[in-house]
Amino acid sequence: MSLVALTDVVKRFGETVAVDSATFSIDRGEVVGFLGPNGAGKTTTMRLLTQYLEPDGGTISIDGLSIEDHPVELRRRIGYLPETNPLYRDMLAGEYITFMGRLRGMGASEIRARTDDVVAQTGIEAVYYRPINQLSKGYRQRVGLAQAILSQPEILILDEPTEGLDPNQRVEIRSLIRDVGTDRTVLLSTHVMQEVRKTCSRVVIINEGRIVADGSVDALVAGHGGARVIVELDAPADAAMEAMGDLPSVARADTLETDAGGRSRFAVEGASGEDPRPDISRLAAARGWPLWELHLAQASLEDLFHRLTAESAGPADETAEEPGREPPDAPSDEAPVEATEEGDG
Ligand SMILES: Nc1ncnc2c1ncn2[C@@H]1O[C@H](COP(=O)(O)OP(=O)(O)OP(=O)(O)O)[C@@H](O)[C@H]1O
Ligand SMILES: [Mg+2]
Known part of the structure; x- marks a missing residue:
């Protein structure tokens, strides 16, 4: 049985159908790349999985339990690195990790017991007492990963974890993702084709809210006219x-x-x-x-991606280019992670 399963999931924002009857699943232990052009629906899908948004239709289940029926229990089993990692800028890295743990419903002693581990695992000892706004983007992502694994979630949802990093930071964060992804199930969104090849065992491609391809990189490339x-x-x-x-x-x-x-x-x-x-x-x-x-031939996955997503280059791109697009108001009990963006940080 799949660990994560989405069935006919729909999410609309007014006229926009951000996720359009999406169906895919992730098996335990898989590292799945979630690929799509700007505005395709990657972040929205991830927010649905992490209960930041509620679907307008369809079902999402984790380990056979529906998110709707077991929201609190399932929240702890998913770690989330958001796209615009909010990371309270004035908070110290350590404070932020503790804060996020509390938000997930972890007790103080449990948080204390786990903090040393995640700090060591993500290599942030040196910045633990530094304000987040003084950290490099690479270190911010490390701190973001530290809070994502604090509750020892079996599932990690990482929204463009290497976006905006320089090439060295990219390599480091990728290798860290491999480390923290060991024995976990990972869904990782990216624009970067190389990343999928390096990091993922399978790829799901979304375009205009619809899943247009799903399979191993090699099988996908091969399936479209052969490798x-x-x-x-x-x-x-x-x-x-x-x-x-x-x-x-x-x-x-x-x-x-x-x-x-x-x-x-x-x-x-x-x-x-x-x-x-x-x-x-x-x-x-x-x-x-x-x-x-x-x-x-290296170009194959790029070719496939362009072929599957080319027709929609126009309007989807425009909406996605808007800088600073804000997430909608979500009821705070639905938003364990990002609702805090509006908080008093
Ligand atoms: N809060 C919102 N309110 C209105 N429309 C939204 C909202 N969030 C997303 N959308 C729209 O839903 C569609 C999917 O957006 P989403 O952010 O999920 O795409 P994405 O694949 O993550 O894009 P990117 O690669 O740019 O991060 C887009 O058309 C976007 O404009
Ligand atoms: Mg996105």
Whole structure:
């Protein structure tokens, strides 16, 4: 059974259907990338999962329990790093973590018992007594991650955790996400395709509120016309091209170039839904052709993303470009995490 399941979930803001009958699920232990252009509905979906917003239709369940029927219990089982991590700017990092723990319904002794752990795990010892507004964006994200894992949630919802970070910070935060994601189930939204490849076992693509793709990166790429693969072999070009073309997992093979020494590069397209790399490596071994290179063409996931989301580039982008778009007023009992943005921090 899936740990997280959304079924026909709908969320409207006036005329805007931000989430339009979305159905997907996440199995225990998966790290799922949530991809979509600006305004696609990623943040809204995450706010529904974290009970900041209530759906207008459909059901969300965690471990078989519906969020509607078990709001308090399920809140503690989900850690959330919001997109515009509010992080009370004047608070000290340590105060903020304690504050967020209380908000989740943790007792003082439980918070104390957990704080050392999360501070060590996220590497924020040095900034623990510093005001959040003095921290670099990378450290703010670390503090945000620390509060997200305080209640030892089995599920982590991370909304664009590496947005706005420099390349070094990105690498650090990614590696930290891998650490805190171990033995957890993670849903991570991003615009960054590289991130999905590096971090996620599966990807869900949303566009204009609708789920338009769902699967492993390789399977998705392969499912849309087959995986595109670059092959370099020491082999007679025609024979190799023909042999690869005959593989059941291959739709077509073309020679890109042949050098004087007899080594050739080929572009191979998988049959629909297939990644032909295992077959090609077996073929090369069987024929005794030294295999110098065999890789998935990098552009594929980007291609797929653009193909699936291209039609909507207009209006969805405009709405999403608005700076400082504010979340709606949510009843405070529905908003364990972000309702505090309006608070007295
Ligand atoms: N509080 C709100 N009030 C009105 N409309 C909203 C609100 N929040 C989101 N929307 C609209 O819902 C749609 C989905 O927005 P959402 O923030 O979920 O997208 P997103 O995928 O997170 O985008 P981004 O990549 O820019 O963060 C957009 O059209 C947005 O303008
Ligand atoms: Mg967003």
